[in-house]
Amino acid sequence: xxxxxxxxxxxxxxxxxxxxxxxxxxxxxxxxxxxxxxxxxxxxxxxxxxxxxxxxxxxxxxxxxxxxxxxxxxxxxxxxxxxxxxxxxxxxxxxxxxxxxxxxxxxxxxxxxxxxxxxxxxxxxxxxxxxxxxxxxxxxxxxxxxxxxxxxxxxxxxxxxxxxxxxxxxxxxxxxxxxxxxxxxxxxxxxxxxxxxxxxxxxxxxxxxxxxxxxxxxxxxxxxxxxxxxxxxxxxxxxxxxxxxxxxxxxxxxxxxxxxxxxxxxxxxxxxxxxxxxxxxxxxxxxx
Amino acid sequence: xxxxxxxxxxxxxxxxxxxxxxxxxxxxxxxxxxxxxxxxxxxxxxxxxxxxxxxxxxxxxxxxxxxxxxxxxxxxxxxxxxxxxxxxxxxxxxxxxxxxxxxxxxxxxxxxxxxxxxxxxxxxxxxxxxxxxxxxxxxxxxxxxxxxxxxxxxxxxxxxxxxxxxxxxxxxxxxxxxxxxxxxxxxxxxxxxxxxxxxxxxxxxxxxxxxxxxxxxxxxxxxxxxxxxxxxxxxxxxxxxxxxxxxxxxxxxxxxxxxxxxxxxxxxxxxxxxxxxxxxxxxxxxxxxxxxxxxxxxxxxxxxxxxxxxxxxxxxxxxxxxxxxxxxxxxxxxxxxxxxxxxxxxxxxxxxxxxxxxxxxxxxxxxxxxxxxxxxxxxxxxxxxxxxxxxxxxxxxxxxxxxxxxxxxxxxxxxxxxxxxxxxxxxxxxxxxxxxxxxxxxxxxxxxxxxxxxxxxx
Numbered sequence: 001x002x003x004x005x006x007x008x009x010x011x012x013x014x015x016x017x018x019x020x021x022x023x024x025x026x027x028x029x030x031x032x033x034x035x036x037x038x039x040x041x042x043x044x045x046x047x048x049x050x051x052x053x054x055x056x057x058x059x060x061x062x063x064x065x066x067x068x069x070x071x072x073x074x075x076x077x078x079x080x081x082x083x084x085x086x087x088x089x090x091x092x093x094x095x096x097x098x099x100x101x102x103x104x105x106x107x108x109x110x111x112x113x114x115x116x117x118x119x120x121x122x123x124x125x126x127x128x129x130x131x132x133x134x135x136x137x138x139x140x141x142x143x144x145x146x147x148x149x150x151x152x153x154x155x156x157x158x159x160x161x162x163x164x165x166x167x168x169x170x171x172x173x174x175x176x177x178x179x180x181x182x183x184x185x186x187x188x189x190x191x192x193x194x195x196x197x198x199x200x201x202x203x204x205x206x207x208x209x210x211x212x213x214x215x216x217x218x219x220x221x222x223x224x225x226x227x228x229x230x231x232x233x234x235x236x237x238x239x240x241x242x243x244x245x246x247x248x249x250x251x252x253x254x255x256x257x258x259x260x261x262x263x264x265x266x267x268x269x270x271x272x273x274x275x276x277x278x279x280x281x282x283x284x285x286x287x288x
Numbered sequence: 289x290x291x292x293x294x295x296x297x298x299x300x301x302x303x304x305x306x307x308x309x310x311x312x313x314x315x316x317x318x319x320x321x322x323x324x325x326x327x328x329x330x331x332x333x334x335x336x337x338x339x340x341x342x343x344x345x346x347x348x349x350x351x352x353x354x355x356x357x358x359x360x361x362x363x364x365x366x367x368x369x370x371x372x373x374x375x376x377x378x379x380x381x382x383x384x385x386x387x388x389x390x391x392x393x394x395x396x397x398x399x400x401x402x403x404x405x406x407x408x409x410x411x412x413x414x415x416x417x418x419x420x421x422x423x424x425x426x427x428x429x430x431x432x433x434x435x436x437x438x439x440x441x442x443x444x445x446x447x448x449x450x451x452x453x454x455x456x457x458x459x460x461x462x463x464x465x466x467x468x469x470x471x472x473x474x475x476x477x478x479x480x481x482x483x484x485x486x487x488x489x490x491x492x493x494x495x496x497x498x499x500x501x502x503x504x505x506x507x508x509x510x511x512x513x514x515x516x517x518x519x520x521x522x523x524x525x526x527x528x529x530x531x532x533x534x535x536x537x538x539x540x541x542x543x544x545x546x547x548x549x550x551x552x553x554x555x556x557x558x559x560x561x562x563x564x565x566x567x568x569x570x571x572x573x574x575x576x577x578x579x580x581x582x583x584x585x586x587x588x589x590x591x592x593x594x595x596x597x598x599x600x601x602x603x604x605x606x607x608x609x610x611x612x613x614x615x616x617x618x619x620x621x622x623x624x625x626x627x628x629x630x631x632x633x634x635x636x637x638x639x640x641x642x643x644x645x646x647x648x649x650x651x652x653x654x655x656x657x658x659x660x661x662x663x664x665x666x667x668x669x670x671x672x673x674x675x676x677x678x679x680x681x682x683x684x685x686x687x688x689x690x691x692x693x694x695x696x697x698x699x700x701x702x703x704x705x706x707x708x709x710x711x712x713x714x715x716x717x718x719x720x721x722x723x724x725x726x727x728x729x730x731x732x733x734x735x736x737x738x739x740x741x742x743x744x745x746x
Contacts, residue, residue, distance in 0.1 A: 249570065
């Protein structure tokens with residue numbers, strides 16, 4: 001009887017804990033989802049409803065999506081954004097992998113000093129670097145074989161050297177046991193082969209984090225693309241959203257419809273990489 | 289992991305291929321030669337031909353107005369007798385343009401004609417990156433005739449001129465901070481005509497407030513004028529009370545004036561008597577729902593008010609009126625969509641001016657306005673828009689207002705900073721409890737404003 005009581009008591013405590021946990025999680029999830037729900041709801045409203053206090057539309061205006069797509073000229077900007085993101089990501093991952101490997105596994109004079117200096121640049125706010133970076137790309141465009149302004153190099157190359165990505169990968173690469181390198185050396189492998197055949201397969205998690213975070217960052221960038229482009233030829237999708245904002249106000253319903261369109265690729269990427277991403281976030285210690 | 293390696297290899301290969309195949313024939317941006325700041329007034333002598341001169345024009349218009357502007361530019365390129373080619377480029381918002389020009393000043397990548405706020409043009413002029421248009425406007429062959437200059441609304445020359453007399457910002461169109469007025473509701477309250485004095489205005493908004501108080505519930509405490517204490521609104525009322533920002537000599541800020549005291553006391557009185565109130569956000573929905581008989585807004589906000597009245601299923605007639613002062617002075621706070629010419633060669637500057645002149649001519653302005661919803665800058669434009677005015681009564685209600693102005697002294701030193709200071713002080717003024725406190729706040733505002741000038745001059 002006593003055992004039963006204890007069991008019943010412990011069960012109820014554990015159930016209560018679970019209920020509290022789920023309530024907290026539910027509230028957290030609801031708070032996180034609320035802006036998203038508001039965005040979708042507003043995207044289906046008339047302008048009058050969107051400007052007022054209504055949370056849900058009286059009737060669903062799906063045509064807002066068609067209007068937003070056409071008026072923001074998304075078809076062109078969408079392709080531009082895809083190209084910019086692909087070039088940036090491929091460059092960023094390539095350079096980050098090699099740089100991180102060098103810092104993690106190779107000995108050379110000043111290694112820690114160089115890495116420390118590079119790491120300290122994370123502290124500099126991005127906006128402060130805009131003008132110096134602009135001057136640099138302008139200069140490079142003048143001396144180089146292809147123009148940088150109004151072209152893909154200015155939009156992609158400055159972001160291929162990501163200190164955050166190098167730092168994250170370095171931490172992972174440094175954890176690969178030396179014994180593996182020794183064994184690979186005995187088998188005749190050099191640094192490059194060791195990197196591609198041993199280190200990278202073990203570093204799927206941080207690579208996935210970099211892939212998703214960089215994709216989101218590049219896809220959503222606005223200030224820099226506006227600065228280094230004068231024509232729509234290479235402008236990204238975020239610029240299209242600005243078509244709904246003028247000095248008098250914002251066409252909120254179309255802005256939200258456009259915003260939903262722009263995040264679809266991010267949702268798709270996240271949908272397909274969700275498991276690896278959450279797993280890698282947990283392993284990389286980025287959470288919380 | 290093999291998959292990841294393959295993916296990586298594909299990405300690298302893709303970037304290399306794309307790098308090799310990327311279109312290198314991106315239209316070359318013609319870089320204007322930015323010369324040293326023009327110190328002396330340039331003498332416009334015999335101007336060389338403009339054949340082949342490309343003028344780059346940065347503006348803020350996208351969507352339908354952007355298309356309409358591009359159509360006009362295409363027409364200019366096809367028909368102008370000078371052989372000038374204009375490359376018209378939307379650069380985002382005014383803020384984006386400011387960022388780009390500031391960066392361009394460092395790198396040399398600047399346009400020839402730029403649309404910007406007057407204070408931004410004034411800042412660039414002070415460092416030699418905006419040209420004085422006087423020599424081009426007065427040019428015997430390519431300038432404006434005396435008749436054309438007289439056609440321009442009187443306040444616009446002053447609004448676009450630097451304190452040294454240089455004309456640095458040429459108005460393309462106008463908008464204005466106005467009172468949004470519900471004619472139908474006012475008539476129901478016994479006010480057949482819009483108020484012509486500040487006393488009548490008070491009578492009207494207090495009547496509307498009492499009307500809503502009588503309804504009670506959510507309507508209690510609403511009905512009067514929605515007044516947000518900010519720079520634009522406070523200056524708008526100050527102009528109606530005959531005040532201004534500068535002293536009589538025009539060489540320093542001075543808010544320590546009777547007009548500024550009277551304006552602030554009047555607004556405080558409206559608030560204390562429950563005839564002025566504030567909404568949480570833009571007051572369009574409240575006006576559509578008859579919770580405010582008057583709000584203050586830019587004329588560019590017309591589509592948002594239309595949507596609000598439509599949403600509330602409200603058929604009331606509404607439109608723009610000017611703020612009336614104690615003596616019947618009517619005023620709005622007029623803003624211009626200004627064009628500036630970036631210094632380059634005399635030939636390019638003249639070519640730029642010829643484009644600006646064409647774009648702002650009454651005939652072209654009359655075609656641009658229906659697409660943009662702005663107001664003209666010349667009396668003769670009004671006549672050309674008679675049909676448009678008939679079809680758009682709200683727009684028509686603002687035509688005469690755009691002509692009266694005045695405008696903020698955006699070319700006066702430190703105006704951007706002073707404007708921010710007024711914003712803070714107007715909130716203090718709105719919370720004052722006595723005239724003595726208002727006088728003290730205005731005295732402090734005057735000191736702060738002139739300190740900002742001194743700071744920028746150092």
